[in-house]
Amino acid sequence: MSETVFDVAIVGYGPAGATLANLLGQYGLSTVVIEKDAEIYALPRAIHFDGEVMRVLETAGLRAAVEAISRAGLTGMHFNNAQGETLLIRGGTNARGPHGCATNHYFHQPELEFVLRQGVQRFECVQVHTQHEVTAIEENDDCVRLVVQNLQTNSSSIVQARYVVGCDGARSLVRKVLGTKMQDLGLHQPWLVFDVLLKTDVPSLPDHTVQHCDPERPMTYCNVTGKRRRWEIMLLPGDDPAELVKPESLWKLVKPWVQPDQADIERAVIYTFHSIIAQGWRRDRLLLAGDAAHQTPPFLGQGMCAGIRDAANLAWKLDAVLHGRASDDLLNTYESERSPHVHAFIDLAVRLGDIIQTTDPQAAQERDAKFKAGQPTIFEFPAPRLGPGVWLGEAAPVGQIFPQPELADGRLLDQAIGLHFAVIGTKEVLAQVSEATRQRWQRHSVAMLAATDPQILNWLQTHKVSAVLVRPDRYIAGVACSAAELDEISQCLPHVAEPVH
Numbered sequence: 001m002s003e004t005v006f007d008v009a010i011v012g013y014g015p016a017g018a019t020l021a022n023l024l025g026q027y028g029l030s031t032v033v034i035e036k037d038a039e040i041y042a043l044p045r046a047i048h049f050d051g052e053v054m055r056v057l058e059t060a061g062l063r064a065a066v067e068a069i070s071r072a073g074l075t076g077m078h079f080n081n082a083q084g085e086t087l088l089i090r091g092g093t094n095a096r097g098p099h100g101c102a103t104n105h106y107f108h109q110p111e112l113e114f115v116l117r118q119g120v121q122r123f124e125c126v127q128v129h130t131q132h133e134v135t136a137i138e139e140n141d142d143c144v145r146l147v148v149q150n151l152q153t154n155s156s157s158i159v160q161a162r163y164v165v166g167c168d169g170a171r172s173l174v175r176k177v178l179g180t181k182m183q184d185l186g187l188h189q190p191w192l193v194f195d196v197l198l199k200t201d202v203p204s205l206p207d208h209t210v211q212h213c214d215p216e217r218p219m220t221y222c223n224v225t226g227k228r229r230r231w232e233i234m235l236l237p238g239d240d241p242a243e244l245v246k247p248e249s250l251w252k253l254v255k256p257w258v259q260p261d262q263a264d265i266e267r268a269v270i271y272t273f274h275s276i277i278a279q280g281w282r283r284d285r286l287l288l289a290g291d292a293a294h295q296t297p298p299f300l301g302q303g304m305c306a307g308i309r310d311a312a313n314l315a316w317k318l319d320a321v322l323h324g325r326a327s328d329d330l331l332n333t334y335e336s337e338r339s340p341h342v343h344a345f346i347d348l349a350v351r352l353g354d355i356i357q358t359t360d361p362q363a364a365q366e367r368d369a370k371f372k373a374g375q376p377t378i379f380e381f382p383a384p385r386l387g388p389g390v391w392l393g394e395a396a397p398v399g400q401i402f403p404q405p406e407l408a409d410g411r412l413l414d415q416a417i418g419l420h421f422a423v424i425g426t427k428e429v430l431a432q433v434s435e436a437t438r439q440r441w442q443r444h445s446v447a448m449l450a451a452t453d454p455q456i457l458n459w460l461q462t463h464k465v466s467a468v469l470v471r472p473d474r475y476i477a478g479v480a481c482s483a484a485e486l487d488e489i490s491q492c493l494p495h496v497a498e499p500v501h
């Protein structure tokens with residue numbers, strides 16, 4: 001490593017760091033990734049991501065590679081009581097949902113991380129140093145200096161960057177240096193995570209995920225990919241963790257589902273699920289993303305998803321600031337937008353956790369009666385809005401993600417938009433905007449799309465507008481009924497008060 005000052009240093013090469021590295025590579029920003037481990041983390045963790053995340057990975061140019069290692073989840077998630085009666089079903093199981101792909105996807109986290117790392121190799125502007133640990137961080141006016149220990153040679157060096165993003169996980173060093181406090185959202189519960197590889201077909205195992213809401217032993221069953229199946233099993237008072245991970249205990253716990261001659265144990269690990277969120281995701285040139293900024297219990301399969309959304313939100317803002325199209329203040333909108341969004345998902349996961357983790361038999365009976373066991377309610381996740389930031393408008397859909405329809409020429413919308421803002425509207429309204437707006441669009445390489453495709457026209461009609469301004473992360477920055485309104489919402493495009501370079 002040399003005297004170079006990188007645009008961005010990413011600390012940590014998990015899914016958040018690797019996604020950010022891919023996106024920054026697309027923007028041509030000089031980036032260095034520093035990761036202490038030699039290999040991808042091999043223990044069982046994420047198995048589900050949603051359609052929005054597939055869309056981010058598509059923007060990173062990795063959709064085909066990710067599809068090759070994942071499967072579309074078309075059968076939902078069933079919340080069953082101890083008697084096997086269904087209380088709730090998570091819907092949203094379309095093969096082509098609002099993001100132009102399936103709404104839910106299942107995968108094995110180490111395989112996804114491998115794809116992300118392969119993707120990074122496309123970019124000459126991105127350097128990766130594994131077996132290097134950031135041990136100290138010094139900030140000065142122009143850049144940040146990272147003290148980096150080479151874990152193979154035991155020598156240390158300095159890496160300099162204009163911005164540092166701590167994607168360094170739950171025990172983040174960058175967060176400690178920031179001095180950020182974590183807000184506790186209330187749930188901390190140990191669960192045993194048990195992965196097996198089936199040796200034979202077990203037709204009785206469902207395709208769909210089952211939240212087995214049995215007060216005697218709450219557990220989750222998941223069909224992951226291929227022959228991999230997972231049980232997440234809640235620890236109860238009096239459980240001895242060391243005993244629980246022994247093969248005889250594990251097989252006993254999953255006896256109603258699978259027998260030892262039908263599967264090989266892959267791994268059994270105890271995790272404590274947390275619900276916490278950082279209060280302060282940025283200070284000057286230091287930022288946080290992924291588990292370093294928030295942790296959620298995995299009942300919704302959203303922890304990694306949130307980190308990938310962080311990367312999508314941050315990448316275009318770093319690009320705009322570092323390429324001189326926006327002032328550094330733009331980066332303050334990262335936490336203001338993302339924190340309420342993550343909060344909404346954590347709250348929902350905690351609420352679902354309350355349903356699943358009920359261990360009092362009386363409370364379980366009341367729950368079953370409330371949800372009318374056997375006549376399940378189908379629910380879908382709401383699409384949370386961003387908190388205040390780079391968007392203008394009173395109400396949804398502004399601040400929510402714009403859908404990705406297929407265009408008449410067969411392309412998906414994001415392919416037509418590319419990596420920058422886009423304005424999509426009727427020919428008339430696009431033709432009538434002011435010269436100042438046109439110049440603003442040009443400065444930001446805004447893609448202009450005349451709305452001729454039926455699905456886009458239908459969206460505009462449904463929302464009773466003539467144009468929509470879509471951000472590089474596909475969130476809606478504003479909607480307009482006239483050229484004058486389009487001029488107005490275009491004001492939210494970042495502008496340069498104090499360029500960084």
Ligand SMILES: Cc1cc2nc3c(=O)[nH]c(=O)nc-3n(C[C@H](O)[C@H](O)[C@H](O)COP(=O)(O)OP(=O)(O)OC[C@H]3O[C@@H](n4cnc5c(N)ncnc54)[C@H](O)[C@@H]3O)c2cc1C
Nearest residue numbers: 012014015016036046047048134169290291301303304305
């Ligand atoms: C049982 C379980 C099930 C889950 N299921 C889901 C799911 O279905 N869907 C979902 O979306 N999420 C799920 N999650 C959450 C998901 O696994 C995490 O949110 C995700 O791995 C976090 O990614 P990250 O990149 O932020 O952090 P990490 O993956 O923790 O990566 C951080 C990296 O930083 C490195 N690092 C740390 N400090 C330093 C340093 N000083 N210098 C250099 N490198 C450093 C670490 O070595 C590590 O590689 C689950 C988690 C668990 C435990």
